Amino acid sequence: KKAHKIAVIAGDGIGIEVVPEGLRALEAAARRFDIELEFEHFEFGSCDYYLEHGKMLPDDWFEILSGFDAIFYGAVGWPDKVPDHISLWGSLLQFRRHFDQYINLRPCRLMPGIKSPLADREPGDIDFYVVRENTEGEYSSIGGKIFEGTERETVMQETVMTRTGVDRVLKYAFELAQSRPRRKLTSATKSNGISITMPYWDERVKAMAKGYPDVSVDQFHIDILTANFVLHPDWFDVVVASNLFGDILSDLGPACTGTIGVAPSANINPEGEFPSLFEPVHGSAPDIAGKGIANPIGQIWCGAMMLEHLGFKEAGDAMVSAIEKVLASDDKSALTPDLKGKGTTQSLGEKIAAAI
Amino acid sequence: KKAHKIAVIAGDGIGIEVVPEGLRALEAAARRFDIELEFEHFEFGSCDYYLEHGKMLPDDWFEILSGFDAIFYGAVGWPDKVPDHISLWGSLLQFRRHFDQYINLRPCRLMPGIKSPLADREPGDIDFYVVRENTEGEYSSIGGKIFEGTERETVMQETVMTRTGVDRVLKYAFELAQSRPRRKLTSATKSNGISITMPYWDERVKAMAKGYPDVSVDQFHIDILTANFVLHPDWFDVVVASNLFGDILSDLGPACTGTIGVAPSANINPEGEFPSLFEPVHGSAPDIAGKGIANPIGQIWCGAMMLEHLGFKEAGDAMVSAIEKVLASDDKSALTPDLKGKGTTQSLGEKIAAAI
Ligand SMILES: CC(C)[C@H](C(=O)O)[C@@H](O)C(=O)O
Ligand SMILES: CC(C)[C@H](C(=O)O)[C@@H](O)C(=O)O
Numbered sequence: 001k002k003a004h005k006i007a008v009i010a011g012d013g014i015g016i017e018v019v020p021e022g023l024r025a026l027e028a029a030a031r032r033f034d035i036e037l038e039f040e041h042f043e044f045g046s047c048d049y050y051l052e053h054g055k056m057l058p059d060d061w062f063e064i065l066s067g068f069d070a071i072f073y074g075a076v077g078w079p080d081k082v083p084d085h086i087s088l089w090g091s092l093l094q095f096r097r098h099f100d101q102y103i104n105l106r107p108c109r110l111m112p113g114i115k116s117p118l119a120d121r122e123p124g125d126i127d128f129y130v131v132r133e134n135t136e137g138e139y140s141s142i143g144g145k146i147f148e149g150t151e152r153e154t155v156m157q158e159t160v161m162t163r164t165g166v167d168r169v170l171k172y173a174f175e176l177a178q179s180r181p182r183r184k185l186t187s188a189t190k191s192n193g194i195s196i197t198m199p200y201w202d203e204r205v206k207a208m209a210k211g212y213p214d215v216s217v218d219q220f221h222i223d224i225l226t227a228n229f230v231l232h233p234d235w236f237d238v239v240v241a242s243n244l245f246g247d248i249l250s251d252l253g254p255a256c257t258g259t260i261g262v263a264p265s266a267n268i269n270p271e272g273e274f275p276s277l278f279e280p281v282h283g284s285a286p287d288i289a290g291k292g293i294a295n296p297i298g299q300i301w302c303g304a305m306m307l308e309h310l311g312f313k314e315a316g317d318a319m320v321s322a323i324e325k326v327l328a329s330d331d332k333s334a335l336t337p338d339l340k341g342k343g344t345t346q347s348l349g350e351k352i353a354a355a356i
Numbered sequence: 357k358k359a360h361k362i363a364v365i366a367g368d369g370i371g372i373e374v375v376p377e378g379l380r381a382l383e384a385a386a387r388r389f390d391i392e393l394e395f396e397h398f399e400f401g402s403c404d405y406y407l408e409h410g411k412m413l414p415d416d417w418f419e420i421l422s423g424f425d426a427i428f429y430g431a432v433g434w435p436d437k438v439p440d441h442i443s444l445w446g447s448l449l450q451f452r453r454h455f456d457q458y459i460n461l462r463p464c465r466l467m468p469g470i471k472s473p474l475a476d477r478e479p480g481d482i483d484f485y486v487v488r489e490n491t492e493g494e495y496s497s498i499g500g501k502i503f504e505g506t507e508r509e510t511v512m513q514e515t516v517m518t519r520t521g522v523d524r525v526l527k528y529a530f531e532l533a534q535s536r537p538r539r540k541l542t543s544a545t546k547s548n549g550i551s552i553t554m555p556y557w558d559e560r561v562k563a564m565a566k567g568y569p570d571v572s573v574d575q576f577h578i579d580i581l582t583a584n585f586v587l588h589p590d591w592f593d594v595v596v597a598s599n600l601f602g603d604i605l606s607d608l609g610p611a612c613t614g615t616i617g618v619a620p621s622a623n624i625n626p627e628g629e630f631p632s633l634f635e636p637v638h639g640s641a642p643d644i645a646g647k648g649i650a651n652p653i654g655q656i657w658c659g660a661m662m663l664e665h666l667g668f669k670e671a672g673d674a675m676v677s678a679i680e681k682v683l684a685s686d687d688k689s690a691l692t693p694d695l696k697g698k699g700t701t702q703s704l705g706e707k708i709a710a711a712i
Pocket of ligand 2: 088247548549579
């Protein structure tokens with residue numbers, strides 16, 4: 001039995017509080033499914049590390065982390081200590097780029113006991129994934145400014161899509177769709193307005209679709225697609241999108257299900273050549289940090305995605321079921337205040353671990 | 357008393373059915389407020405025109421339309437007859453560019469009698485404008501493809517922002533915010549990911565804000581901003597955004613209020629050097645075209661925005677009030693089927709005209 005090595009970076013703010021509960025749940029799942037997990041903790045990748053060392057990561061971070069099977073991240077960012085563009089580009093975005101985590105995967109799902117902002121929707125009605133391209137597209141840093149400081153000042157920035165980059169995210173999304181009962185893929189486009197890169201994206205979707213005749217494919221322009229997330233979230237199964245569109249949809253999707261505070265996010269290198277990274281969507285939440293009341297479900301759900309990525313789908317599913325069971329139960333005493341409970345990060349974490 | 361010359365283009369599909377009701381309402385408002393409107397009808401700008409002439413517009417469209425004070429458009433597009441990129445780029449997008457309609461303005465507002473997809477929201481809770489930059493930004497057509505047909509295939513497209521282009525839309529948005537009771541402006545950005553153009557946008561917002569100390573300004577990254585449209589639509593008063601972000605937000609906003617089928621959209625040249633264009637968001641709706649059941653409210657609301665643009669704010673407000681009065685009334689008999697009524701395009705149009 002091979003031990004799976006997990007690098008744990010608690011990071012900033014509530015990351016420090018929810019990570020222990022994520023680990024508690026992972027240990028419970030590991031015991032039940034007889035999985036060997038080995039955790040190693042790191043201080044870097046946090047704003048406090050930056051304040052001490054003048055950088056977010058040590059120079060040899062790539063060598064240090066390369067040997068791990070996955071990175072289990074809490075949250076990074078604390079604008080009062082370090083500006084976001086330094087803390088985020090100095091950590092998370094380095095990992096995405098250098099570990100070629102070209103997939104960003106986020107589930108959008110109505111959970112029992114969590115209020116959705118949408119009217120008349122029940123758990124089961126909404127259950128889809130957003131698959132986001134995570135390395136190129138609109139996030140290229142190519143461009144610049146001309147005529148600086150004058151009335152003619154002009155800035156330009158390039159969107160770059162490569163066949164390799166587009167095809168591999170589409171392949172991942174088609175395969176994910178194929179593995180699900182509805183076998184449905186929706187592509188986000190804007191080829192009626194963004195007239196060069198987006199028609200190319202559509203072209204590659206068409207070409208790729210030929211290899212997956214059992215997957216039904218549709219596409220929407222991003223404007224009406226965001227509208228349909230609100231109006232018809234039940235239409236979606238797997239939604240695939242460029243870096244920017246995926247960024248938008250993977251915040252909007254969890255917002256529609258009311259789960260933005262508990263949603264997980266996976267930055268995946270599907271080939272496993274480099275470690276993948278799992279972090280909750282919620283961020284470091286300076287306003288409630290240090291109070292012991294942060295909801296640990298996002299971090300625990302990240303653990304579930306991590307186990308699934310490592311090949312333990314059953315264990316991952318069991319963790320999600322445990323979350324849902326605790327949320328659905330009538331006894332709200334262990335729940336955190338955001339769930340209208342009187343409990344703490346730890347009491348909710350313990351309850352979920354026990355349910356696993 | 358000066359006559360205001362309006363070019364009327366019914367266009368395609370339900371445009372042909374709703375435009376007469378828009379005109380009926382405009383005529384009622386003109387009578388009540390003693391405004392002189394002169395309508396001239398045009399066949400071009402429709403797919404049928406294209407099928408007959410091989411182009412969407414006559415060669416001298418610019419000269420023909422330049423003499424008008426406004427363009428009152430129904431809808432354009434009928435994909436079974438003409439592909440969208442031909443019909444839209446051949447009409448609407450020509451007008452936007454050549455008549456320098458650099459503002460796209462859309463109200464997002466809960467209306468009585470219209471079901472919102474959001475839970476627990478009442479008319480009055482949501483009432484804001486999206487101000488979209490309408491000529492540059494992500495919609496530049498600059499870019500291309502290299503290594504075509506090979507594995508190395510790469511496409512690039514430039515986003516272009518100019519100081520002139522950014523400043524003038526910001527100025528419009530700040531002034532709009534200033535004219536409203538809450539005096540609040542929200543800027544859509546993504547400077548944490550789109551690292552060249554979006555920081556520039558933020559910089560110009562900061563510079564412009566100095567001239568409007570009475571307007572309170574905040575900003576959100578586009579991902580969390582779309583989430584907040586769903587979670588906290590009551591936060592917003594005036595939202596200003598680049599071409600692409602504005603496109604997204606101005607579909608998402610009306611979706612959140614359930615008004616995507618009745619929302620108006622104004623393409624404005626604020627200086628009045630060229631005619632501005634008013635068209636409903638709903639499009640030509642081939643599925644219900646020809647049945648006489650299309651909801652004319654979007655077109656009528658466009659008329660209200662047009663009158664306001666021409667300097668008749670009171671008349672525009674009266675038209676919107678008439679719409680709301682008819683929607684709020686217990687007698688649903690004249691309403692169209694989408695509003696759970698048994699009426700027709702005409703019966704609803706007549707009812708609103710009578711209320712004006
Ligand atoms: C048709 C399309 C190019 C257009 C746009 O994106 O500008 C439309 O979505 C709109 O908002 O008017
Ligand atoms: C912090 C930011 C650059 C990042 C992104 O846009 O990728 C974040 O929004 C995310 O989705 O992880």
